[in-house]
Amino acid sequence: MDLIARVAKNFEDSAHTKLNAVELMAAPIAAAIETMTNSLINGGKILACGNGGSAGDAQHFAAELIGRFEAERQELAAIALTTDSSILTAIANDYSFNQIFSKQVRGLGHAGDVLLAISTSGNSGNVIEAIKAAHEADMRVIALTGKGGGQIGDMLLDDDIHLCVPADRTARIQETHLLIIHCLCDGIDALLLGVE
Numbered sequence: 001m002d003l004i005a006r007v008a009k010n011f012e013d014s015a016h017t018k019l020n021a022v023e024l025m026a027a028p029i030a031a032a033i034e035t036m037t038n039s040l041i042n043g044g045k046i047l048a049c050g051n052g053g054s055a056g057d058a059q060h061f062a063a064e065l066i067g068r069f070e071a072e073r074q075e076l077a078a079i080a081l082t083t084d085s086s087i088l089t090a091i092a093n094d095y096s097f098n099q100i101f102s103k104q105v106r107g108l109g110h111a112g113d114v115l116l117a118i119s120t121s122g123n124s125g126n127v128i129e130a131i132k133a134a135h136e137a138d139m140r141v142i143a144l145t146g147k148g149g150g151q152i153g154d155m156l157l158d159d160d161i162h163l164c165v166p167a168d169r170t171a172r173i174q175e176t177h178l179l180i181i182h183c184l185c186d187g188i189d190a191l192l193l194g195v196e
Contacts (some may be wrong), residue, residue, distance in 0.1 A: 002048060004093070008088045010116055010171075013169075013172060014171075014172060014175045016088040016089065017094070017165070017167050017169075017172040017173075017175070017176055018176055018179055020167075021166055021167075021176055022168060024166055025162040025163060025165070025180070026092050027175050028161050028162065028163055029163060029180060029183050029187070030050020030183065030187065031161050032111065032142045032161045032163060032184060033184055033187030033188055033191065034108070034191070035114060035140055035142065035161060035182070035188075036065065036114055036116075036142070036162070036188055036194065037188050037191045039112055039113060039114045040076050040077060040188070040192075041192075042112055042126075043112070044066065044092060044110070044112040044113045045077035045078060045079060045108075045113050045114075045137075045149075046061075046062075046076075046077065046078045046079075046113065046115075046116055047078075047079050047081055047104070047105060047109055047114070047115050047134075048061050048062055048078065048079070048080050048081065048082075048115075048117075048118065049080070049081040049082055049101040049104075049115070049116070049117060049118065049126070049127060049130050050082065050118030050124070050144075051082075051119070051124055051126065051127070052125060053120075053170075053174045053176070054118035054119060054120060054124075054174070055080075055082035057144075057174070057177055057178060058073060058080040058081065058082050058116065058118055059080040059083060060178070060181060061078065061080070061116060061181045061184070061185070062078040062079060062080040063080075063153045064181070064182075064196075065078035065185065065188070065192075066078055066079070066100060068094050068194045069182075069185040069186060070186070070187075070189065071193060071195070073189060073192060075191055076192075079103045079108060080102070081100075081104045081105070081108075081130070082101075082131060087100075087104065091103050091104075092109045097125075097126060098125040098128075098129050098158060100126050100128070100130035101126050101127060101129065101130035101133075102130045102132065102133040103127070103133075104130075105130050105133035105134050105137065105139070105192070106133050106136070106137065107112050109133070109134060109137045109139050110139070111138035111139065112138075112139070113134075113139045113140075114132040114136070114140045114141070114142060115130060115131065115139050115142070115159055116142050116146045117130055117131050117134075117138070117141055117142070117143045117144070117152065118143075118144065118145075119143070119144070119145055119150070119152055120146045120147065120160060120173040120174060120177070120179060121146070121147050121150050121170075121185060122143075122145035122146070122148065122149045122151060122152040122153050122164070123145060123151050123152070124152075125151040126137070127150075127152065128151055128152060128155065129175065130169070131143070131155060132155075135157060140159055140160060140161075141156060141157070141160040141161075142160070142161045142163065143156060143160065143161070143162050143164075144165075144177050144180060144181075145163070145164045145165070145173075146164060146166075146167050146168070146170075146172075146173030146176075147168050147173070148164070148171070149162060149164045153186050155189060161177040163180055165177065165180075
């Protein structure tokens with residue numbers, strides 16, 4: 001096995017996936033940036049959730065907003081719903097794993113807030129329930145998916161934004177999700193700081 005060639009192929013595949021997504025995704029990503037920024041300016045917050053690698057992405061996003069991305073600025077209101085082990089295990093044990101995010105959305109979310117819902121397949125049951133809870137709370141939803149969007153793509157409302165990576169491989173979708181998250185952070189900073 002030629003490991004160097006295999007590594008090179010992964011780099012090439014990742015780059016091609018991202019480049020193939022640009023035309024389709026640039027405008028909805030820009031709309032998501034504006035939606036998130038408007039929520040933050042008006043005293044709202046962004047709640048983020050996902051499973052596995054997507055849980056890591058939710059935490060990464062919240063960390064970039066609370067701390068900083070590339071420029072110094074005030075702290076921004078973002079919460080990863082994936083991090084409190086006591087909440088997660090209590091809800092999973094006492095209710096069901098499908099409610100670990102939705103109960104947090106109901107407890108923490110308000111009208112004007114945004115839910116960043118991340119699911120590479122678009123079929124994560126607990127993310128679907130979180131979206132339902134966000135809709136009940138009159139929150140906007142920005143969904144990061146792939147593989148055609150799955151059930152999440154079908155349940156989004158007209159005011160929601162669907163960022164569906166045009167790919168089927170989970171690794172390539174996750175790599176593109178990370179780029180999208182960095183685009184969101186960069187765009188929010190640009191709008192807040194007036195960067196050209």
